Amino acid sequence: MRKDPTRPPHYGMIAQFSEAEDLMNAAKKAREFGYEKVEAYTPYALEGLVDVLNNRDDRVPWVVFWCGIIGAALGFLMQCWISIVDFPMNVGGRPNFSWPSFIPITFECGILSAAFGAVIGMLVMNGLPLPHHPLFAAPNFESATRDKFFLCIESSDSKYDRNETRRFLEGLGAETVSEVNW
Amino acid sequence: MKTETLKHKTQEEVLIEGEHNYATLTDKISDIVLEQKPPRQWFIVFGFAFFGLTCLMVAAGWLFIIGVGIWGVNIPVGWGFAIINFVWWIGIGHAGTLISAILLLMRQRWRNSINRLAETMTLFAVMCAGMFPILHLGRPWIFYWLIPYPNALGVWPQFRSPLVWDVFAVTTYLTVSLLFWYVGLIPDLATLRDKAKSKLGQVLSGIFALGWRGAASHWHRYESAYLLLAGLSTPLVVSVHSVVSLDFAVSIIPGWHTTIFPPYFVAGAIYSGFAMVLTLVIPIRKWWHLEDLVTMRHLEWMARIMLATGLIVFYGYLVEAFYGFYSGNPYEWFMIKNRALGPYSNIYWALILCNGIMPQFLWIKSVRNSIAWLFFLSLVVNTGMWLERFVIVITSLHRDYMPSSWGMYTPTIWDWLTWIGTFGFFLTGMVLFVRFLPTIPIAEIKHLFHSMKHEKPKEVEVKV
Secondary structure: OOOOOOOOOEEEEEEEEOOHHHHHHHHHHHHHHOOOOEEEEOOOOOOOHHHHHOOOOOOHHHHHHHHHHHHHHHHHHHHHHHHHHHOOOOOOOOOOOOHHHHHHHHHHHHHHHHHHHHHHHHHHHOOOOOOOOHHHHOOOHHHHHOOOEEEEEEOOOOOOOHHHHHHHHHHOOOOEEEEEEO | OOEEEEEOOOHHHOOOOOOOOHHHHHHHHHHHHHOOOOOHHHHHHHHHHHHHHHHHHHHHHHHHHHOHHHOOOOOOOOOOHHHHHHHHHHHHOHHHHHHHHHHHHOOOHHHHHOHHHHHHHHHHHHHHHHHHHHHHOOOHHHHHHHOOOOOOOOOOOOOOOHHHHHHHHHHHHHHHHHHHHHHHHHHHHHHHHHHOOOHHHHHHHHHHHOOOOOEHHHHHHHHHHHHHHHHHHHHHHHHHHHHHHHHHHOOOOOOOOOOOHHHHHHHHHHHHHHHHHHHHHHHHHHHOOOOOOOOHHHHHHHHHHHHHHHHHHHHHHHHHHHHHHHOOOHHHHHHHHHHHHOOOHHHHHHHHHHHHHHHHHHHOHHHHOOHHHHHHHHHHHHHHHHHHHHHHHHHHHHOOOOHHHOOOOOOOHHHHHHHHHHHHHHHHHHHHHHHHOOOOOHHHHHHHHHHHHHOOOOEEEEEO
C-alpha cells in the first residue's frame, strides 16, 4: 500500500474479551467516554450491540422493499408488453390483457429481485467482499469467529491516543490489548 | 393438593445437551470438515450415490440419443414418471425452506440444529426436480426457449400457461434458496477460514467468506437481510407448490380440476419434506456423534409436524373422494371409483396405508421417541407421497372421457434408471456437503447457546 503522510501510523487499538457481557460493558464505557469510531467483533450476532455502539443502520429493509416493487412492476409490464403488443396470441377469443394469469410470474419476479436486493444490498453496505483488512493481522483475531469478543477503537477517532487508549481499554478488564498495524 | 413454584428449566428448553462452551461448539461442528476422517459409512453411501449418479448419466445420455420414446409415456398417459418425480422432488425440497424460514420468523429456536441440513436438501432436491421437466421436453437442449429473452425468431413464451409459471416459480425458488443458504453460510465460512490448517482450505473458505469478520454493524445488517430473506421465502414456498398444483388444476381432466389442489399440494410437500429431513438427519447425527445438537426433542418435533401435515393430506384424499361424489359429474365420480377399484387400485390403497394409516402411529409418544420407528415411518411417508403423485398423474390420465381412448401406463427400465439416477445425484450432493461444509450453523448454535445461558429459568407451577 502507498504511504499516505496524513494517515495515522496504526489502524487502531484492539481489546480482547472472553465474555459477551464484558464486551457489552466495554462498548458502553467507550461510547460514554466519547470515542466515536468504535467497532465490536463477535462470533455470533449479539443483540443490542449496535445500539450500544450507535452503529445502527436500517437501510436494508428499504432496499429490499423497493427492489421487490420494481421487480414485480417490471415483470408485470414485460408480460403485458409481450402478450398485448409484441406477440399477441388469440386463444379462443380471450382478451390479450388477461392480467390475472400474469400474477404468478409478477409475484415470482418481485420475490427474486427483493432477494437479490437483500443479499447484494447487505454485502455492499457492509463493504464486502473485502480481500484484506488490517484486523486480520491482529493477534489472535482468528478467534473472533470462534469464541472471543473484540472491541476496536480506530486511530481515525479524534480522541485516539496510543498510550491513553491502551490504558483505557486495559482498564475495562480486557484480556489483551494490542495495536493493529496497517 | 398444594401448588408449588419450582425454578427449573422445562425439558422443552434443553436444545443443546452435554457440557459445552463457545469453543467446543465451534470445534465440534467445524472438526467434521477440518479434522475428522469421515466414518466408514460415509464412503459406503458415497459409493452408492456415485453409482446412482452414473445411472443418471447413462439414462439421460440414452434419452438424448434416442428421444423420449425410451420412456413408457404414450397417449393417453403423456405425463409419466417425469412429472411424478418432478412434483415429488419439489415437494421434498419444500421442508428445507419451511424449516428455515417459517421457524425463523416464528422465533422457533429448535430450527438452528437442522436448518442447514434442510436447506441443502432443498437445493439438491429442487435441482433433481428441475431435471425432469427439462428431460421431458423431448429436445432438452433447447429448454431455454421457455425463458423470455429477445430471440431472433421474435417468439415469446405463453404467459397464460401454468407450465411457463412453473419455469419462473422453480428457478426463482432455486435461486432464492441458494441465496438464503449461502448467506447463512458466510459467518461459518469465516470460521472455517480462521481454523483451517491446509492452504487450500484457507484459500477456498477465505474466498467464499468474502472477508467476513463479525463486526457488530455487519451482523446487524446481516441479520436483517437474513430475516427478510426468510420472510420472502415463506410465501415463495407456498406459491411454488401452488403453481405446481395449478399445472394440474387449470386443466379439465377429471381428478385434476379441483380447487383443493394448491393447499393440499403444499401440505403434502411439507409432509414429504419433513420425512426426508428425518431420513437424512437420523444417520448423520449418529455417524458424526451430533446427538448433543440434534436432540431427540428435535426429532420429536419434526414427527409432530409430520403428523399434522399428514392429517391435512389425508383430509385432501377424503375431500377428493367426496368431491367426486358430490359434484354430480359422472366423469369425476367414475374417476374416484376407478382409483379405488380400477387397475391401479393396489397403488391407491398402498397410498392410503402409507400416508393415511401408518403416520397415525405418531400419536404415540414412545413411537415419536424411537429412532427406529421414526426412520421407518419417514421412509414410509416418502414412499407414500411418491405413490400419491403416481395416483394423481396416472389414474386421471389413463381413463378420462372416452373409453375408446383409454390405455395403461407401464414405466420402462429408463424411467426407473432416471429416477434412481436423481437419487444418486441428490445423495452425492448431500454426502459431499456433509464432508466439506458445516452441517449445523455454527454461529447460530452459539447464539442459541448464549441466549439459553442467559435466560432466567422459568418458574413452573407444579401441582403436588
